[in-house]
Amino acid sequence: xxxxxxxxxxxxxxxxxxxxxxxxxxxxxxxxxxxxxxxxxxxxxxxxxxxxxxxxxxxxxxxxxxxxxxxxxxxxxxxxxxxxxxxxxxxxxxxxxxxxxxxxxxxxxxxxxxxxxxxxxxxxxxxxxxxxxxxxxxxxxxxxxxxxxxxxxxxxxxxxxxxxxxxxxxxxxxxxxxxxxxxxxxxxxxxxxxxxxxxxxxxxxxxxxxxxxxxxxxxxxxxxxxxxxxxxxxxxxxxxxxxxxxxxxxxxxxxxxxxxxxxxxxxxxxxxxxxxxxxxxxxxxxxxxxxxxxxxxxxxxxxxxxxxxxxxxxxxxxxxxxxxxxxxxxxxxxxxxxxxxxxxxxxxxxxxxxxxxxxxxxxxxxxxxxxxxxxxxxxxxxxxxxxxxxxxxxxxxx
Amino acid sequence: xxxxxxxxxxxxxxxxxxxxxxxxxxxxxxxxxxxxxxxxxxxxxxxxxxxxxxxxxxxxxxxxxxxxxxxxxxxxxxxxxxxxxxxxxxxxxxxxxxxxxxxxxxxxxxxxxxxxxxxxxxxxxxxxxxxxxxxxxxxxxxxxxxxxxxxxxxxxxxxx
Amino acid sequence: xxxxxxxxxxxxxxxxxxxxxxxxxxxxxxxxxxxxxxxxxxxxxxxxxxxxxxxxxxxxxxxxxxxxxxxxxxxxxxxxxxxxxxxxxxxxxxxxxxxxxxxxxxxxxxxxxxxxxxxxxxxxxxxxxxxxxxxxxxxxxxxxxxxxxxxxxxxxxxxxxxxxxxxxxxxxxxxxxxxxxxxxxxxxxxxxxxxxxxxxxxxxxxxxxxxx
Numbered sequence: 001x002x003x004x005x006x007x008x009x010x011x012x013x014x015x016x017x018x019x020x021x022x023x024x025x026x027x028x029x030x031x032x033x034x035x036x037x038x039x040x041x042x043x044x045x046x047x048x049x050x051x052x053x054x055x056x057x058x059x060x061x062x063x064x065x066x067x068x069x070x071x072x073x074x075x076x077x078x079x080x081x082x083x084x085x086x087x088x089x090x091x092x093x094x095x096x097x098x099x100x101x102x103x104x105x106x107x108x109x110x111x112x113x114x115x116x117x118x119x120x121x122x123x124x125x126x127x128x129x130x131x132x133x134x135x136x137x138x139x140x141x142x143x144x145x146x147x148x149x150x151x152x153x154x155x156x157x158x159x160x161x162x163x164x165x166x167x168x169x170x171x172x173x174x175x176x177x178x179x180x181x182x183x184x185x186x187x188x189x190x191x192x193x194x195x196x197x198x199x200x201x202x203x204x205x206x207x208x209x210x211x212x213x214x215x216x217x218x219x220x221x222x223x224x225x226x227x228x229x230x231x232x233x234x235x236x237x238x239x240x241x242x243x244x245x246x247x248x249x250x251x252x253x254x255x256x257x258x259x260x261x262x263x264x265x266x267x268x269x270x271x272x273x274x275x276x277x278x279x280x281x282x283x284x285x286x287x288x289x290x291x292x293x294x295x296x297x298x299x300x301x302x303x304x305x306x307x308x309x310x311x312x313x314x315x316x317x318x319x320x321x322x323x324x325x326x327x328x329x330x331x332x333x334x335x336x337x338x339x340x341x342x343x344x345x346x347x348x349x350x351x352x353x354x355x356x357x358x359x360x361x362x363x364x365x366x367x368x369x370x371x372x373x374x375x376x377x378x379x380x381x382x383x384x385x386x387x388x389x390x391x392x393x394x395x396x397x398x
Numbered sequence: 399x400x401x402x403x404x405x406x407x408x409x410x411x412x413x414x415x416x417x418x419x420x421x422x423x424x425x426x427x428x429x430x431x432x433x434x435x436x437x438x439x440x441x442x443x444x445x446x447x448x449x450x451x452x453x454x455x456x457x458x459x460x461x462x463x464x465x466x467x468x469x470x471x472x473x474x475x476x477x478x479x480x481x482x483x484x485x486x487x488x489x490x491x492x493x494x495x496x497x498x499x500x501x502x503x504x505x506x507x508x509x510x511x512x513x514x515x516x517x518x519x520x521x522x523x524x525x526x527x528x529x530x531x532x533x534x535x536x537x538x539x540x541x542x543x544x545x546x547x548x549x550x551x552x553x554x555x556x557x558x
Numbered sequence: 559x560x561x562x563x564x565x566x567x568x569x570x571x572x573x574x575x576x577x578x579x580x581x582x583x584x585x586x587x588x589x590x591x592x593x594x595x596x597x598x599x600x601x602x603x604x605x606x607x608x609x610x611x612x613x614x615x616x617x618x619x620x621x622x623x624x625x626x627x628x629x630x631x632x633x634x635x636x637x638x639x640x641x642x643x644x645x646x647x648x649x650x651x652x653x654x655x656x657x658x659x660x661x662x663x664x665x666x667x668x669x670x671x672x673x674x675x676x677x678x679x680x681x682x683x684x685x686x687x688x689x690x691x692x693x694x695x696x697x698x699x700x701x702x703x704x705x706x707x708x709x710x711x712x713x714x715x716x717x718x719x720x721x722x723x724x725x726x727x728x729x730x731x732x733x734x735x736x737x738x739x740x741x742x743x744x745x746x747x748x749x750x751x752x753x754x755x756x757x758x759x760x761x762x763x764x765x766x767x768x769x770x
Binding site for chain 3: 175177178180229230237238239291292293294297298300301304305340341345349364365367368369370371372373374375376377378380
């Protein structure tokens with residue numbers, strides 16, 4: 001059956017027993033020893049058994065639900081992967097709720113239900129590893145690991161500095177540019193343990209200390225395990241819209257690519273045709289109708305960089321972004337599109353994206369020259385009690 | 399002496415002063431030792447040479463050629479080299495002063511920076527340096543016992 | 559006295575993930591260094607005036623930026639480029655007039671080179687900067703680096719040309735052309751202004767020790 005599982009409501013049912021309560025991983029300790037250790041263990045054992053039973057039940061329910069879903073969507077059970085399930089749920093239960101956590105989901109119970117924290121025990125029922133008593137065994141384990149690595153890096157550097165039979169790059173500081181430490185939430189997920197913000201700060205301090213040491217590059221791999229690339233959220237090296245796919249025009253049978261970009265207040269839809277003659281049509285205006293030499297240069301920049309002058313045709317239409325936003329009272333609607341600078345820049349960005357799609361060899365060139373980057377700069381708002389964004393009134397004694 | 403002294407004596411007594419010379423005794427309130435910290439009073443600055451010689455040479459050359467800089471390229475380049483070197487040294491010094499790195503390298507001057515001094519003093523602090531307040535008294539010596547405006551009677555400290 | 563030395567930088571480009579673009583075509587053709595951060599970080603968008611055209615010139619572009627008034631860059635650009643054209647015409651005329659081969663060789667026909675040489679000749683060696691000591695402001699000679707010297711040379715030239723073009727007798731471009739040509743021969747009023755500055759610096763050399 002499909003179950004509506006709100007990820008927030010479940011937490012209370014399967015809360016782990018208090019941290020100090022020990023249990024056996026393979027609950028086959030005879031009853032006498034259980035009685036000896038006390039009530040805490042009993043509770044823990046009970047919770048653990050309950051958890052196992054519940055997970056079993058949910059798993060079987062999930063499997064049944066999957067089969068039913070496959071029948072409803074007339075799909076084969078084998079080709080019903082998680083993506084297909086998501087699509088089916090979205091189709092069957094359309095939800096207008098904005099918070100994604102509030103929408104119905106169907107996922108394997110292991111993913112969605114809170115983890116039950118299990119501890120390792122020895123034969124006598126005592127917790128394995130002395131870090132158990134710190135209440136945060138994983139965190140303190142990580143901290144001590146960092147400490148040990150720090151010691152070893154310092155030792156390595158002291159022993160090898162100035163000697164010839166060592167790789168010189170090993171004595172450098174680890175190159176961590178372009179990445180950052182993983183966030184508190186991700187660290188929690190990675191270590192399967194809850195810990196406070198202060199503890200997270202302690203770990204970061206320890207990591208920073210290790211990373212700035214001379215010779216820390218020998219621990220580069222370890223450091224990168226706890227770092228993520230800064231641009232990871234976008235998934236590409238391009239800032240702004242990605243390179244479009246090539247399409248084929250039905251009438252003329254020419255390849256073309258189309259992309260929508262913006263610059264300042266101007267939004268343009270650029271369509272570049274392959275096998276052209278270098279013609280421009282920007283809202284019905286040709287290249288030579290731009291009065292300023294600079295705007296003509298801007299329009300030609302992607303062709304100069306990719307050395308494809310006269311090979312493509314450019315069609316572009318533009319609208320003002322602020323004209324589309326709902327009208328505010330006491331405000332005159334701006335309808336004019338960009339002029340001699342922002343319109344060509346918007347067209348330039350679209351053109352270079354399309355060229356990168358049609359002519360993939362010059363993608364890297366265009367990227368490095370900064371033509372595939374969306375220009376995020378905008379007019380800064382002027383501040384109250386100031387004539388401009390940064391400018392101040394001239395100070396006068398009286 | 400005989401005639402004058404009683405007059406003076408009376409006068410002096412009327413003013414509430416002793417006629418005998420004041421005896422000053424030394425009592426050690428603070429231990430006679432340097433403190434464990436010095437504060438950087440002024441901004442730490444490297445003992446920079448202002449490249450005066452090079453500048454004089456440059457100006458001499460300029461004057462000779464009626465302030466045309468073309469024949470003075472050599473002097474100018476030597477002056478700029480001096481300026482660059484001075485700036486580099488100053489930057490190095492600032493770096494060392496900020497970090498308080500000990501040993502040579504960077505701080506090749508004669509005196510230590512305050513950061514360096516503080517670092518050494520932290521490693522080897524003064525022994526038996528008391529803590530503030532070094533001597534707290536209930537009553538100042540000039541105050542009468544009756545007068546206790548600030549309730550010093552109840553303070554922890556020496557009776558004085 | 560000093561209110562705030564540091565400037566708060568507010569940038570739309572996050573300095574941790576954005577790096578400068580490569581706008582030189584020759585450098586673009588070379589493969590990128592393996593350790594270069596641009597391999598895995600974003601690259602800033604190309605600036606409007608950095609299009610790699612064949613006639614792009616760093617010094618002339620800087621001159622255009624210095625001459626810009628009220629954000630009217632196109633006007634400034636036309637002024638400077640017209641001045642270059644006038645230089646070219648004059649040089650060509652002189653070249654045609656010259657009779658012997660040696661005379662012709664001495665005449666530089668490339669207007670860009672003439673302009674650059676003129677600006678190069680105007681580089682001042684020092685600048686005067688006010689330093690307040692004990693309530694009195696002294697004009698102290700300071701050494702300047704190459705880019706700043708270039709800027710000050712351009713600014714001096716621009717100010718002189720603007721002053722002359724103010725009354726509308728002649729145009730800015732004509733005066734600028736004359737000035738650049740004269741400066742390339744190490745004469746003219748910009749060179750004079752530079753020498754004047756040197757003289758003042760020499761007079762104030764007693765204050766040089768205030769530099770710190």
